[in-house]
Amino acid sequence: MCGSVCRGNTVKILGYSSHVSIQPGGTIDFKVSAAQAPYSVEFVRLHGVAINGDDQSVREESIGNAAAGLYQGRLQDLAPGSYAIVVPAFFPLISTFGFEVWVQPTLKDRECQTILAVATDRTTASWSLVIARDQLELRVGGGEDARVLSMNLDDHEGKWIHIKGGRSDRGIALEFAVDGLWPSQRFGQTRFLALPDTPEPTRVDRILIGSNLDERDRPVDRFNGRIDNPSVLSAPGEGARPIASWDFAMGIDTRIVTDVSGNGLHGTLVNRPARGVRGHLWKGTKVRYQENPSEWSAIHFHEDDLNDARWETDFSATFPEATPSGIYAAKLTQGDQVEHLPFYIQPTERSKNKVLFLAPTNTYLAYANEHLGYGERGEAHQKRMRDKVQLNETDVFVHTHPELGLSIYDRHADGSGVMHSSWKRPVVNFSPNYITWLNAARRHFAADFYITGWLEKSGVGFDVATDEDLHRMGLELLARYDVVVSGSHPEYPTSLEMDALKAYAGQGGSLMYLGGNGWYWVTSYDGDDTMTLECRRGYSGERNWTSHPAELMHATTGEIGGLYSHRGQSSRLFFGVASAGVGWGTASGYSRTQDSYSPDLAFMFEGIGDEMIGDFGYVLGGAAGDELDSADFAAGTPGNARVILNSRHNDTYYPFLESVTQVEPNVSGPNNPNVRSDVVFIETGAGGGIFSVGSICWAGSLAYDNYDNNVATLTGNVLRHFLRKA
Numbered sequence: 001m002c003g004s005v006c007r008g009n010t011v012k013i014l015g016y017s018s019h020v021s022i023q024p025g026g027t028i029d030f031k032v033s034a035a036q037a038p039y040s041v042e043f044v045r046l047h048g049v050a051i052n053g054d055d056q057s058v059r060e061e062s063i064g065n066a067a068a069g070l071y072q073g074r075l076q077d078l079a080p081g082s083y084a085i086v087v088p089a090f091f092p093l094i095s096t097f098g099f100e101v102w103v104q105p106t107l108k109d110r111e112c113q114t115i116l117a118v119a120t121d122r123t124t125a126s127w128s129l130v131i132a133r134d135q136l137e138l139r140v141g142g143g144e145d146a147r148v149l150s151m152n153l154d155d156h157e158g159k160w161i162h163i164k165g166g167r168s169d170r171g172i173a174l175e176f177a178v179d180g181l182w183p184s185q186r187f188g189q190t191r192f193l194a195l196p197d198t199p200e201p202t203r204v205d206r207i208l209i210g211s212n213l214d215e216r217d218r219p220v221d222r223f224n225g226r227i228d229n230p231s232v233l234s235a236p237g238e239g240a241r242p243i244a245s246w247d248f249a250m251g252i253d254t255r256i257v258t259d260v261s262g263n264g265l266h267g268t269l270v271n272r273p274a275r276g277v278r279g280h281l282w283k284g285t286k287v288r289y290q291e292n293p294s295e296w297s298a299i300h301f302h303e304d305d306l307n308d309a310r311w312e313t314d315f316s317a318t319f320p321e322a323t324p325s326g327i328y329a330a331k332l333t334q335g336d337q338v339e340h341l342p343f344y345i346q347p348t349e350r351s352k353n354k355v356l357f358l359a360p361t362n363t364y365l366a367y368a369n370e371h372l373g374y375g376e377r378g379e380a381h382q383k384r385m386r387d388k389v390q391l392n393e394t395d396v397f398v399h400t401h402p403e404l405g406l407s408i409y410d411r412h413a414d415g416s417g418v419m420h421s422s423w424k425r426p427v428v429n430f431s432p433n434y435i436t437w438l439n440a441a442r443r444h445f446a447a448d449f450y451i452t453g454w455l456e457k458s459g460v461g462f463d464v465a466t467d468e469d470l471h472r473m474g475l476e477l478l479a480r481y482d483v484v485v486s487g488s489h490p491e492y493p494t495s496l497e498m499d500a501l502k503a504y505a506g507q508g509g510s511l512m513y514l515g516g517n518g519w520y521w522v523t524s525y526d527g528d529d530t531m532t533l534e535c536r537r538g539y540s541g542e543r544n545w546t547s548h549p550a551e552l553m554h555a556t557t558g559e560i561g562g563l564y565s566h567r568g569q570s571s572r573l574f575f576g577v578a579s580a581g582v583g584w585g586t587a588s589g590y591s592r593t594q595d596s597y598s599p600d601l602a603f604m605f606e607g608i609g610d611e612m613i614g615d616f617g618y619v620l621g622g623a624a625g626d627e628l629d630s631a632d633f634a635a636g637t638p639g640n641a642r643v644i645l646n647s648r649h650n651d652t653y654y655p656f657l658e659s660v661t662q663v664e665p666n667v668s669g670p671n672n673p674n675v676r677s678d679v680v681f682i683e684t685g686a687g688g689g690i691f692s693v694g695s696i697c698w699a700g701s702l703a704y705d706n707y708d709n710n711v712a713t714l715t716g717n718v719l720r721h722f723l724r725k726a
Contacts, residue, residue: 031311034073039334048453067317081219082273082305083211098166098233106414107224166236210301272307276555306405347463362492370407417545482726517627538562577629581675585652587625589615590645619700629694
């Protein structure tokens with residue numbers, strides 16, 4: 001089976017690791033799927049981009065490790081689809097059964113979608129309730145001997161359906177009713193099929209909700225839609241004894257489905273379906289599930305949810321305690337195929353470095369395996385792009401292999417927005433030299449090597465840490481350093497990260513925000529599992545899908561999602577700038593402001609004789625481009641902030657949605673002075689400072705002409721100023 005690993009007629013080598021970041025002395029497990037032939041493993045440290053004319057690639061330094069060598073390839077499948085599974089430690093012998101459940105189908109164009117399935121052994125469903133295209137079916141028994149009772153569902157997609165049924169001594173019964181907007185629209189159907197044979201008592205092996213499983217325990221006949229508080233009964237009809245009754249409003253922040261029957265038949269959710277979503281009891285008067293959880297008693301299952309590929313480990317590597325902090329990768333080679341599985345080594349408390357590079361790994365994960373170039377967003381982007389969309393081999397592979405899972409920029413097959421993304425699967429665009437279709441250049445992980453390359457070229461010793469590291473360690477991590485340098489697009493911090501950064505600046509630390517559209521989306525982790533993030537888009541802001549107003553609360557933490565600015569935490573209040581403009585046409589350079597000529601800011605421009613800064617670059621041709629941040633003193637930029645540079649843009653650049661209140665003509669760059677990037681410098685009262693550049697493209701200009709240019713000089717002057725102050 002090559003559904004997840006083929007590239008044309010060739011099997012593509014894929015893999016992922018058990019950790020994205022570890023401490024020195026730690027061990028990482030690597031899971032690989034490859035053709036059944038040997039492949040080699042080499043461990044490399046990844047350094048900044050080497051600039052050789054137009055040729056650019058991340059420099060690799062081979063490091064020794066006992067796990068390096070040859071391994072035999074084997075195929076490992078990907079099996080997406082979310083469901084709940086209940087494996088009873090005790091289950092009474094039953095001969096009859098009943099069930100009751102509310103469902104809201106969201107994608108009926110499928111051969112078979114399982115709502116409930118009860119199996120009496122590992123391979124055969126004793127009975128199942130399914131939707132088969134426009135038919136609701138109760139199937140009793142397996143194989144050719146199965147008895148099927150079906151009813152026509154007609155046009156009920158997106159509506160809540162109340163379903164009851166089961167098997168009595170006489171036969172099988174099925175009935176349903178559809179909830180409409182008005183009580184007069186509610187109607188029901190009932191059907192009965194007499195069976196001559198007497199049911200045999202059986203013992204249940206497992207119960208499945210939202211999917212069935214094949215003989216290899218892979219989800220099949222996966223359901224798309226919401227299931228609300230299902231129950232399994234001893235017999236159909238009123239008065240039957242409950243065997244299990246699951247209350248999905250309980251434990252919304254967990255992967256447990258709780259049985260409230262008293263029989264302890266609790267279940268486990270697989271592949272992270274969406275919780276904290278409206279159930280059939282939602283009345284429209286509340287928008288926070290904490291106010292009355294019973295109105296959020298549904299779980300939204302999807303055929304394309306993939307939280308954990310659950311691959312077996314192929315090799316493990318331990319990294320000595322003397323391993324320096326940095327960005328590394330397991331480099332897999334099989335024939336002409338090369339795949340990097342990147343990871344980070346955290347700094348130790350013994351490190352003498354005074355600069356920390358904070359890698360925005362949540363942004364990398366948010367975009368993991370994104371399909372945007374193929375959807376309506378790609379068409380819309382094309383109108384704002386300098387270059388024609390060109391999808392490379394990686395983009396095509398992701399699109400033709402949906403079993404790799406989705407990014408939170410995508411929509412599920414049923415049109416609902418993707419809320420979760422996970423590292424526990426192959427992420428093929430998490431690659432050091434990946435060129436994105438959006439700007440025909442480096443972006444995210446690949447672009448951040450421009451920044452680490454600049455640090456290396458500057459000769460400043462630095463350590464690296466990730467979003468996950470900062471979330472776990474907080475101020476304790478940051479306090480070891482005099483300067484913290486961000487990546488080019490730190491868009492998805494958690495609340496704990498934001499708190500740590502503010503506390504760090506408050507006690508005299510200096511921050512260099514070398515990107516744009518940062519500190520933007522509320523992001524949370526699945527408890528202690530920092531390999532999975534959750535993000536809900538809300539209903540305002542530059543977004544790819546829209547949350548229902550009553551589904552904005554994160555299931556993982558209970559906090560309100562959407563934009564940090566809508567929680568009173570705009571990045572302007574802290575970094576001085578916030579998202580203001582977006583476009584992928586030719587980027588601009590910056591003009592110096594009058595304030596930039598102040599004597600106390602002369603240190604910034606030492607060695608620079610140019611009036612225009614950054615009218616060059618490897619990303620869109622300039623330092624001010626892609627997504628832009630600006631200062632606005634009326635909207636929270638601190639009064640002591642100094643705007644030293646700003647940009648103007650062509651008509652491929654437009655304002656961010658939340659910065660406008662109504663649709664108006666002539667809002668693009670040439671006619672709208674608010675569509676700009678500002679470079680801001682703030683000296684904090686505690687002795688530190690903040691330097692914000694307000695553009696994703698800044699990183700591509702840092703590296704221009706082998707890191708010898710006015711953008712690199714200015715940024716280096718600021719870095720040295722902060723280090724001197726410390």
